[in-house]
Amino acid sequence: MTDMLTREELLRRAGFGAAMLSIPGLAAACGGGGGGGSASSGTQKLADTLRFSNWPLYIDVNEKTKTHPTLDAFTKKTGVKVDYVEDINSNSEYFGKIQGPLSRGQSIHKDLIVLTDNERFLALMIDRGWVEELDKDAIPNISNLVDVQKHPGFDPDRKYSLPWQSGMTGIAYNPKVTKPILSIDQLFEDKSLKGQMTALNGFGDTLGLVMLANGDDPSKITDASFKSAIDRVKEASDSGQIRQFTGNDYAGPLSKGDLKACIAWSGDIVQLLPDNPDLKWVIPKDGGIIWTDNMIIPKGGDVFTASTYMNYAYTPAVAAKIAAYIQYVTPVKGTKEVLAKTDPALAGNELIFPTDATLEKVHLIDPEALNNQSYAEQWAAVLGA
Amino acid sequence: MGFFHRHRGLTPYLLLLPGLAWLAVFFLVPLGFLAYQSLQSGTFDVGYAFDWAWGNYWDALQRYHPWLVRSLVYAAIATLLALVISYPLAYWIAFRGGRWKNVLLVMIIAPFFVTYLIRTLAWQTILADQGPVVSLLRDVGILGANGRVLATSTAVVAGITYNFLPFMALPLYVALEAIDHRLIEAAEDLYASKLQAFLRVTLPLSMPGVVAGTLLTFIPATGDFINAQLLGTPKQAMIGNVIQSKFFNLLDYPGAAALSFTLMAAVLILIAIYARAIGTEKLTG
Numbered sequence A: 001m002t003d004m005l006t007r008e009e010l011l012r013r014a015g016f017g018a019a020m021l022s023i024p025g026l027a028a029a030c031g032g033g034g035g036g037g038s039a040s041s042g043t044q045k046l047a048d049t050l051r052f053s054n055w056p057l058y059i060d061v062n063e064k065t066k067t068h069p070t071l072d073a074f075t076k077k078t079g080v081k082v083d084y085v086e087d088i089n090s091n092s093e094y095f096g097k098i099q100g101p102l103s104r105g106q107s108i109h110k111d112l113i114v115l116t117d118n119e120r121f122l123a124l125m126i127d128r129g130w131v132e133e134l135d136k137d138a139i140p141n142i143s144n145l146v147d148v149q150k151h152p153g154f155d156p157d158r159k160y161s162l163p164w165q166s167g168m169t170g171i172a173y174n175p176k177v178t179k180p181i182l183s184i185d186q187l188f189e190d191k192s193l194k195g196q197m198t199a200l201n202g203f204g205d206t207l208g209l210v211m212l213a214n215g216d217d218p219s220k221i222t223d224a225s226f227k228s229a230i231d232r233v234k235e236a237s238d239s240g241q242i243r244q245f246t247g248n249d250y251a252g253p254l255s256k257g258d259l260k261a262c263i264a265w266s267g268d269i270v271q272l273l274p275d276n277p278d279l280k281w282v283i284p285k286d287g288g289i290i291w292t293d294n295m296i297i298p299k300g301g302d303v304f305t306a307s308t309y310m311n312y313a314y315t316p317a318v319a320a321k322i323a324a325y326i327q328y329v330t331p332v333k334g335t336k337e338v339l340a341k342t343d344p345a346l347a348g349n350e351l352i353f354p355t356d357a358t359l360e361k362v363h364l365i366d367p368e369a370l371n372n373q374s375y376a377e378q379w380a381a382v383l384g385a
Numbered sequence B: 001m002g003f004f005h006r007h008r009g010l011t012p013y014l015l016l017l018p019g020l021a022w023l024a025v026f027f028l029v030p031l032g033f034l035a036y037q038s039l040q041s042g043t044f045d046v047g048y049a050f051d052w053a054w055g056n057y058w059d060a061l062q063r064y065h066p067w068l069v070r071s072l073v074y075a076a077i078a079t080l081l082a083l084v085i086s087y088p089l090a091y092w093i094a095f096r097g098g099r100w101k102n103v104l105l106v107m108i109i110a111p112f113f114v115t116y117l118i119r120t121l122a123w124q125t126i127l128a129d130q131g132p133v134v135s136l137l138r139d140v141g142i143l144g145a146n147g148r149v150l151a152t153s154t155a156v157v158a159g160i161t162y163n164f165l166p167f168m169a170l171p172l173y174v175a176l177e178a179i180d181h182r183l184i185e186a187a188e189d190l191y192a193s194k195l196q197a198f199l200r201v202t203l204p205l206s207m208p209g210v211v212a213g214t215l216l217t218f219i220p221a222t223g224d225f226i227n228a229q230l231l232g233t234p235k236q237a238m239i240g241n242v243i244q245s246k247f248f249n250l251l252d253y254p255g256a257a258a259l260s261f262t263l264m265a266a267v268l269i270l271i272a273i274y275a276r277a278i279g280t281e282k283l284t285g
Helices: A002-030 A069-078 A091-103 A120-127 A140-144 A184-189 A203-213 A223-238 A248-256 A266-272 A303-313 A316-326 A335-342 A356-361 A373-382 B008-038 B055-096 B098-113 B116-126 B132-139 B153-177 B181-189 B194-223 B226-231 B239-249 B253-278
Strands: A049-053 A081-085 A112-116 A161-173 A197-200 A242-246 A261-265 A280-282 A288-296 B040-043 B047-050
Touching: A049 A303, A069 A081, A069 A303, A069 A316, A091 A112, A091 A120, A091 B239, A112 A120, A112 A303, A120 A288, A140 A303, A161 A203, A161 A266, A161 A316, A184 A203, A197 A203, A197 A223, A197 A248, A203 A223, A203 A261, A203 A288, A203 A373, A223 A242, A223 A373, A242 A248, A248 A261, A248 A266, A248 B116, A261 A266, A266 A280, A288 A303, A303 A316, A316 A335, A373 B239, B008 B040, B008 B253, B040 B055, B040 B253, B055 B098, B055 B153, B055 B194, B055 B239, B055 B253, B098 B153, B116 B153, B116 B226, B153 B194, B153 B226, B181 B194, B194 B239, B194 B253, B226 B239, B239 B253
Parallel strands: A049 A081, A049 A112, A197 A242, A197 A261
Antiparallel strands: A112 A288, A161 A261, A161 A280, A161 A288, B040 B047
């Protein structure tokens, strides 16, 4: 009998367990859940934890302890722990992941995420109202924002976003296997590069550079300038001049010499240089593209805590530590002066601190065009899918 | 005397309950949602609404059939190659592996300890233009002096074959390992040659493994997009690439859902034909 009872009890427990498992599952699938334990307005109280999602290799790392010194210093200063996750690998995929809950009015349990302005998704987040307004009273250091970044098209008064880092799109080449490649015309037409050069699969990156080479303005895209640029890319792809369209996976083949040249991001090449001192990155003769990764607070995030962190990141001393490690273009004024004392070589690096002459040669991409569905479909067709 | 004692007949169903609940929540509900989404129309900006938009399916078939066909062809070639490579491998491990069997099996599974993406990126290195494989192919004249393997159909099919090989090799091994050796001895005692014994005893008895292996390889290979993306060019794009691009870049959720269902239907039809031709009892042994 006892045996029977035990089995019976076991089954009942198992049934109960299954119900326990599936009910929260269903509840999560069907909605519910509001803010992630955070107050969105008014309360000037720091949360226990800042939930921060960023791109890989995009903040300082202490190689020995594998910690992030600037984040640890933030915790020490404010008492806020940072749950720092490097889970953004692609704007489109990250957006695909978060758009479901956000469109149903649910929190994604993040206080700070970083998206790029050369794809449609950052502007979409702002237009849809899926972001919280910054608490500018908590960000006095916003005065350190460089002038060129003060009034971007997608957020003219910087109400919702602040730059994290910027980078430039240009041409990289491997001088061991090719002569210098200094213009898009050369990259697209020089037969010695046939099948040994790649373009980026981001519409803003590749089409932007081609538009500049065509003498068109990528910050004001028209149907005509779009068409002549996309036709030119399609032709180069059909003829086999362009080998592939890549994300940042061009780095390996370029340093090995499989690729002679490619359209590439400045920061990637700076990071490859220690192992491949010969690699060259240039702004094409007709101009390059500049893009910026922006911090935003997704709906339901803790505004005060996130804003407090932004203020901290906009301290030149902190920005200098981050820039020295990741070597992208910092948007924080005064960083160069701090670095000039600690690391003059870095402060002199044009790819981290572009001169005014360089900045004049790089252009922003038209945010309207990025969100044009027909353009997006035509571009997908060129990419083969 | 409890409830279960009085309703003994119910017990098996109650035991099934957790499994069924799992299937319902994580398979049927999402599938139903996908079906619902595939019949919506609209745009991301104005929002999508359900209105029996069968046009999405027409569009999927009419505009994207070249991608669908290409995916099925690549997957079929890769499955066949995996079978041809795995069968001798599994045969040898099962019949001649001896005390090394477990080590050899671990070696087949070993690549699975590395993530899929990294394994595929490794093929970029293996097949690199300046690498040893391509130099050898150039030297023996299979490739021209400037020929390459990367960014061609060959690279994509090779990548798929490699990535799914264990799915073929393991079921084959299990089927071959279970064969009673006395049956083969009996065949030879009855004057069958080695070849005849293989063809009439070993091969038929290993068919459940062949069927299971082909299904486990072919089905996921059809929907694969990583290999085409990393080892191919736009000309090698597969249906998985189109679905991915529609979902993530174009935000065309109904289009992506309709394509997913079309792919599912195409695979199901092919499998039904295959099962009918070869007999389902082969799968269950």
